[in-house]
Amino acid sequence: MRSLLSLTCLSxxxxxxxxxxxxxxxxxxxxxxxVKSLTPSxxxxxxxxEFINPNTAPLVVSRSTHTLYLGDTQIGRLDxxxxxxxxxxxxxxxxxTLTPKLAAELRAYLAKHPGQLRASVESSLEVTVGDNDTITxxxxxxxxxxx
Numbered sequence: 090m091r092s093l094l095s096l097t098c099l100s101x102x103x104x105x106x107x108x109x110x111x112x113x114x115x116x117x118x119x120x121x122x123x124v125k126s127l128t129p130s131x132x133x134x135x136x137x138x139e140f141i142n143p144n145t146a147p148l149v150v151s152r153s154t155h156t157l158y159l160g161d162t163q164i165g166r167l168d169x170x171x172x173x174x175x176x177x178x179x180x181x182x183x184x185x186t187l188t189p190k191l192a193a194e195l196r197a198y199l200a201k202h203p204g205q206l207r208a209s210v211e212s213s214l215e216v217t218v219g220d221n222d223t224i225t226x227x228x229x230x231x232x233x234x235x236x
Contacts, residue, residue, distance in 0.1 A: 117218060118143045120150075120175055122230030124208045125182065129236065133192040138210065138230070140173060141180040148175045151223065152215040155185060159198055159206045159234075165191040199236055208234045 125137040136157065142148050150173040157164045169185045187195065209231040217223050 117146075117216075117224070117226070119226040119228045120148060120214065122210060122212055122228045124210055124230055124232030124234065126232075127195070127208065127234045127236040128184075130186070133189060134187045134195055134236065136167065136185045136187060136210070138183045138185065139180050140175045140183055142175040142177060145177050146218070147177050149173070149217040150175065150214045151217050153185075154213045156211045157187075157191070157195075158209045158211075159195075160202065162198060164198060165194050167191060195236070205233055205235045208232055 121141040121143065123139040123141070125139055128135045128137060136155065138155075140150065153169045153173075155167045155169065157167065165188075167185055167187060171183070171185070173181060173183050175181050209229065211229045212227070214226045214228060215223055216226050
């Protein structure tokens, strides 16, 4: 009888401890985003951004879509297919070239609003994590620019 009770207690203890070995659920936070500048180049502009990774794992942004605002005015949307690797707990600069149509919209806005402007970007990022798992993360950022 005593050995049966001991066996039951050991089995129960093994069952309880086996649940402790499962890893905690991994949470992935969206990268932060900063608008650094709008730089003229040839007949267009380059939108200079900085991605900041708050996670302890590296992120790879395989594709991103950015909606650019100056002040409270939406200038347009930019689809960027340039991959960006973001180190864990670090930041990385990234440059996205505006399309000719978007550059024309920007020039028209700048003609009416010269000087330093508040730029903001709302972004949708396709991020690859693990073994080619792709998820979409939303982020936004602001900055002062003098084009």
